[in-house]
Amino acid sequence: MTNPEGAGAPEPSAGASATPALSKESPSGGRAVLSKEPAGSGDVVPDGEPLLRVSGLTKHFPVTKGIFKRQVAAVKAVDGLDFDVRAGETLGVVGESGCGKSTMGRLITRLLDSSSGTIEFGGQDITHLGTAGMRPLRRDIQMIFQDPYSSLNPRHPVGAIVGAPFKLQNVEPEGGVKKEVQRLLEVVGLNPEHYNRYPHEFSGGQRQRIGIARALALKPKLVVADEPVSALDVSIQAQVVNLLDDLQQEMGLTYVIIAHDLSVIRHVSDRIAVMYLGKIVELTDRQSLYDRPLHPYTRALLSAVPVPDPRGKAKRGSERILLQGDVPSPIKPPSGCRFHTRCWKATRICKAQEPPLVSLRTGHQVACHHPENFEDQQPDDTELLSEVEKANEQAALDKTAVAQRDREAVGKE
Ligand SMILES: Nc1ncnc2c1ncn2[C@@H]1O[C@H](COP(=O)(O)OP(=O)(O)O)[C@@H](O)[C@H]1O
Ligand code: SF4
Ligand SMILES: [Mg+2]
Numbered sequence: 001m002t003n004p005e006g007a008g009a010p011e012p013s014a015g016a017s018a019t020p021a022l023s024k025e026s027p028s029g030g031r032a033v034l035s036k037e038p039a040g041s042g043d044v045v046p047d048g049e050p051l052l053r054v055s056g057l058t059k060h061f062p063v064t065k066g067i068f069k070r071q072v073a074a075v076k077a078v079d080g081l082d083f084d085v086r087a088g089e090t091l092g093v094v095g096e097s098g099c100g101k102s103t104m105g106r107l108i109t110r111l112l113d114s115s116s117g118t119i120e121f122g123g124q125d126i127t128h129l130g131t132a133g134m135r136p137l138r139r140d141i142q143m144i145f146q147d148p149y150s151s152l153n154p155r156h157p158v159g160a161i162v163g164a165p166f167k168l169q170n171v172e173p174e175g176g177v178k179k180e181v182q183r184l185l186e187v188v189g190l191n192p193e194h195y196n197r198y199p200h201e202f203s204g205g206q207r208q209r210i211g212i213a214r215a216l217a218l219k220p221k222l223v224v225a226d227e228p229v230s231a232l233d234v235s236i237q238a239q240v241v242n243l244l245d246d247l248q249q250e251m252g253l254t255y256v257i258i259a260h261d262l263s264v265i266r267h268v269s270d271r272i273a274v275m276y277l278g279k280i281v282e283l284t285d286r287q288s289l290y291d292r293p294l295h296p297y298t299r300a301l302l303s304a305v306p307v308p309d310p311r312g313k314a315k316r317g318s319e320r321i322l323l324q325g326d327v328p329s330p331i332k333p334p335s336g337c338r339f340h341t342r343c344w345k346a347t348r349i350c351k352a353q354e355p356p357l358v359s360l361r362t363g364h365q366v367a368c369h370h371p372e373n374f375e376d377q378q379p380d381d382t383e384l385l386s387e388v389e390k391a392n393e394q395a396a397l398d399k400t401a402v403a404q405r406d407r408e409a410v411g412k413e
Helices: 102-108 130-139 158-168 177-187 193-195 204-216 236-250 288-290 296-303 310-317 348-352 385-412
Strands: 050-065 070-086 092-094 118-123 141-144 222-226 254-259 271-276 279-285 358-361 364-368
Touching: 050 102, 050 254, 070 102, 070 141, 070 279, 102 141, 102 222, 102 296, 118 288, 141 204, 158 177, 158 193, 158 204, 177 193, 177 204, 204 236, 222 279, 236 254, 254 271, 279 296, 288 296, 288 385, 310 364, 358 385
Parallel strands: 092 254, 092 271, 141 222, 222 254
Antiparallel strands: 050 070, 050 118, 271 279, 279 364, 358 364
C-alpha cells in the first residue's frame, strides 16, 4: 500500500482489511526482528510478577487566583489509584477524555510529581527520586506520546531523534549509534536509508514509528503509550498497534497502553483498567471485561464499540447506551460515586457513599453499589435517583399549580 500522506517509505501493508484488525497474534511482516535481549539494567522481575506497583496515587493541580497566586481549588486529575502492572503484560487504560489517563501516564513514568501515594518499579520506591536518581531508570521506563506531529523535533533529522537517547544516557551501542539507529528504523518498519530525512517528510503513521524506535532505543522494560494511535488514520491504527504487539513479544516488553475508547486496545490488552474522573472503576482481564462487565460505565463504553461479529454482538447485548452529558469537572467531582450524575442505575446511596474498588470475582475489581452481571451490593436501596428527581419535579409542579389555583380563587372573591 503506498502512503498517501507523505514522501517517506510506504506504510507496510495491514493486509486486505481497511478496518483495524488488531490482534495479539499479528505477524511481524517483512520488518527486521529484534532479539529478546535483556534490557538496560538486567531483568528486574520475572514474567507475571508486578513490575510496577501503584498505591494511593493522586495528582491535584492547584487552581490559583490573584497576583499572589492564592490556591482557591484543585483539579483532582488523579484521585487515588491502586493497581499493578505485571512483567510482560499489556495493561490497557481506558476512559473518556479528561478522566486523568495522561496524568496517570506521566506520573508513573515520573515525568510529573505526584501529590501523594507511592510508585514502585521493580520493587524500588521511585516516587520521590530526583533527576539523578531517575537517570538510570530512564532507560527502563519510556513513554510514547499521542501526537506524532508535535512529539518529534521538526528541526532534527530522524537519525538524531532516534539516536538522542544514546547521547543522553552516554551509551555507545555496539557498531556505533548510526548503525544501531538504522537497525531500529528497520525494526519499526521504516527504511534505514531515510536516516537523514526530517519528520515532515514522513506520514503520521511513520512518525509514530519513529517515536516507537526512539522509545525502544535503550531496550526499556516498561513502555507507557499514551493514545499512540488516536491521531492516526483508522487504516494505519491497526498497523501501529500490531507493531507494538510484535515488539512486545520480541523484546519481552511490558506495556501500559492508554486509549479513550475500547476499540483500539480491545485485542491487545491482557487486562484493562477503566477510569472515570480520576479513579479506576473496574479492573480485570480482557475476556471478563468483554463477557461480563460489572460497572455500568464499562457497559456503556462497550456498547459504543462497533462489533464486527454479529455473534459477539448477540452475546454482549446489542442495546446501545448513550451516556448523557459530559464528564463532570474534576475540580468539584460529584459526591459518592462520581458516575452517579450519569448513571441510569443510581440510587440514594450512590449519591451519598463512594463505592470502594473491591474484588467481586477472582481478578475482577469493581467500584459499584449495584453492579451489572452480579448480585446487588445494596439490595435495600432500590429507589432510583431519576425516579426521586421525577417525583420531586412533579411535587414542585403540583405545588405551583395549587398556588396558582388559590391565587385565582382569591381574585374571584
Ligand atoms: N498541568 C495541568 N494543570 C491543571 N490541570 C491539568 C493539567 N494537566 C491536566 N489537567 C486536568 O486534569 C484533568 C485530567 O487530564 P488528563 O490527564 O489529560 O486526562 P485524559 O488524558 O484522560 O484526557 C483534566 O481536567 C485536565 O484539564
Ligand atoms: S455506584 Fe451507583 S451510580 Fe455508581 S455506577 Fe454503581 S449504580 Fe451507578
Ligand atoms: Mg490524554
